[in-house]
Amino acid sequence: xxxxxxxxxxxxxxxxxxxxxxxxxxxxxxxxxxxxxxxxxxxxxxxxxxxxxxxxxxxxxxxxxxxxxxxxxxxxxxxxxxxxxxxxxxxxxxxxxxxxxxxxxxxxxxxxxxxxxxxxxxxxxxxxxxxxxxxxxxxxxxxxxxxxxxxxxxxxxxxxxxxxxxxxxxxxxxxxxxxxxxxxxxxxxxxxxxxxxxxxxxxxxxxx
Numbered sequence: 001x002x003x004x005x006x007x008x009x010x011x012x013x014x015x016x017x018x019x020x021x022x023x024x025x026x027x028x029x030x031x032x033x034x035x036x037x038x039x040x041x042x043x044x045x046x047x048x049x050x051x052x053x054x055x056x057x058x059x060x061x062x063x064x065x066x067x068x069x070x071x072x073x074x075x076x077x078x079x080x081x082x083x084x085x086x087x088x089x090x091x092x093x094x095x096x097x098x099x100x101x102x103x104x105x106x107x108x109x110x111x112x113x114x115x116x117x118x119x120x121x122x123x124x125x126x127x128x129x130x131x132x133x134x135x136x137x138x139x140x141x142x143x144x145x146x147x148x149x150x151x152x153x154x155x156x157x158x159x160x161x162x163x164x165x166x167x168x169x170x171x172x173x174x175x176x177x178x179x180x181x182x183x184x185x186x187x188x189x190x191x192x193x194x195x196x197x198x199x200x201x202x203x204x205x206x207x208x
Contacts, residue, residue, distance in 0.1 A: 004034070004087040005207050006128065008098040010175075011136035012168045014143030015188040016195065020136065021096045023196045024203065028092050031208075036086045039096040040074065044081035047074035064110035068117060071102050076124040084126050099125075100133060100175050108171030109164050132206050133179070134199055135172050136188035140165035143188075 007024060009017040018039070025035045041051040053061075054070055062070070075098075086093050099121055106112045140162055176183040184202045188195060 004089070004091040004093060005131045006083070006087060006093045006095070007203070007207075008095045008100065008130040008133045009136060010097060010100045010104075010133055010172055011188060012138055012140060012143045012165055012172070014146035014148075015136035015138045016146075016192065017096045017136055019192065020134070020195060020199055021094050024094050024199060027200050027203070028094070034089075034091040036082070036091050036093045037096075038078070038082055038093060040078060040098055040101065041071055042074065043078040043083070043095070046077035046081065050074040050077075064106045064112045065116075067110070068102055068106040068112055068120070071106070072120055072124060075099065075102075075121075079124070079126050079128050083128055087128075095130075098130060098133075100135075100172070103175060104168055104171035108174065109167040130182055132203065133175075133183045134202065135176050135183055135185045136195070137169070137173065137185050138188040140169055 009021050009024075011017055021037055021039075025037045028035045040047070041054050042048045050070055050073055054067070054074070061067075083093055083095070102121070103114065103117055107114045107117050144162075144165060173185065176185045184206070186195060186198055186202070190198075
């Protein structure tokens, strides 16, 4: 059975993940691939309901473990209803954020035990692991400036402190060091077209 490939995009606020995910879909379709573009939190009807709780409202609505459990509930539904069926059909899945975001946001930045996070994920993941993770690296100052220009009410994490966002950046770079076989760091402060071209080269070298 032909399995699809699973590509995730990670990075801090304002890194351009959503924009680049759309470019990736366009490129893969040009290579004859069936492509599903999805996101977290969200990506399935049940997960989208939970998304509203997580991305809107006050910055510090819950403690970090409660927040992670909400993300986990959304992720479980996303995996079962969207990601796993698509991969099994041979579709390539491109996801704007995935489990690495939880490791960074609730783990590195909010100090939930990484062992706890990983144990819970392993239990609900159905064995799903990205084939390639693109980490869009951007300084928090630049990323937040970009993010604030968006007209969106989904800004709960953007309201958190600069120090929090600095920890986010450090966390993603740490993950890239720990998992070099699947993670590639991309400079997200370049021009949009340059970032796109770099990502396409990475995909060609890693997955084709």
